[in-house]
Amino acid sequence: DTAVSQTPKYLVTQMGNDKSIKCEQNLGHDTMYWYKQDSKKFLKIMFSYNNKELIINETVPNRFSPKSPDKAHLNLHINSLELGDSAVYFCASSKTGDRFEQYFGPGTRLTVT
Amino acid sequence: EDQVTQSPEALRLQEGESSSLNCSYTVSGLRGLFWYRQDPGKGPEFLFTLYSAGEEKEKERLKATLTKKESFLHITAPKPEDSATYLCAVQATGRRALTFGSGTRLQVQP
Numbered sequence: 001d002t003a004v005s006q007t008p009k010y011l012v013t014q015m016g017n018d019k020s021i022k023c024e025q026n027l028g029h030d031t032m033y034w035y036k037q038d039s040k041k042f043l044k045i046m047f048s049y050n051n052k053e054l055i056i057n058e059t060v061p062n063r064f065s066p067k068s069p070d071k072a073h074l075n076l077h078i079n080s081l082e083l084g085d086s087a088v089y090f091c092a093s094s095k096t097g098d099r100f101e102q103y104f105g106p107g108t109r110l111t112v113t
Numbered sequence: 114e115d116q117v118t119q120s121p122e123a124l125r126l127q128e129g130e131s132s133s134l135n136c137s138y139t140v141s142g143l144r145g146l147f148w149y150r151q152d153p154g155k156g157p158e159f160l161f162t163l164y165s166a167g168e169e170k171e172k173e174r175l176k177a178t179l180t181k182k183e184s185f186l187h188i189t190a191p192k193p194e195d196s197a198t199y200l201c202a203v204q205a206t207g208r209r210a211l212t213f214g215s216g217t218r219l220q221v222q223p
Contacts (some may be wrong), residue, residue, distance in 0.1 A: 006157070031209065042196065043157070045210035056210050090156055100145060102206055102211060104156035 003040040004105035006091050012111045013081055021076045021108045023091030025045065032074040033102065034066060049074055050096065081112045115140045115205050119214035126191055126221050127200050134186040134217045136201030148177050148201040149213060157200055191221045
């Protein structure tokens, strides 16, 4: 199936730990994104990479570090997790051009205890 | 700053009862307005993109329209399987990121 996939789907961890979330897309897109969906269901952009280059870096604590080893993969590493980091994190991808439709992965629900 | 406001927050319909969802937006220059459907525990699923005022798009029982200030998602004769949260998002000229509204939770009862 052509899609955006994320692992893991669920992540439960304690405050202070370091964790990573992985994303892969096989749609042939060249731009990938990380969004955070809080308890009120707002989706907010965190980062975006285009051809492995960071192009969007919103106001996000520097404990969050994205990495894109190639156009098809985007990872998110979070250091020193805090309670407020609990949310659902979505990866998305799009293709540069006239239409910037973004396709989303299934999400990773992160719970920090 | 780009802003998107969706109303109502929640909507309960009987099967076959048509209605509309509203998305009001403020953006410096609109590149595109997007509608997504999100089911519980899943990622947003792309539905439509609208690029200019007056444009309309249709898919099954859904029809999206766009003016210079708002977009409507019309649902004609909805079925229970149309129950979901519908998200509206805008993309400003020169930006890649989408700015999302908080969504409308639609419940269609049989």
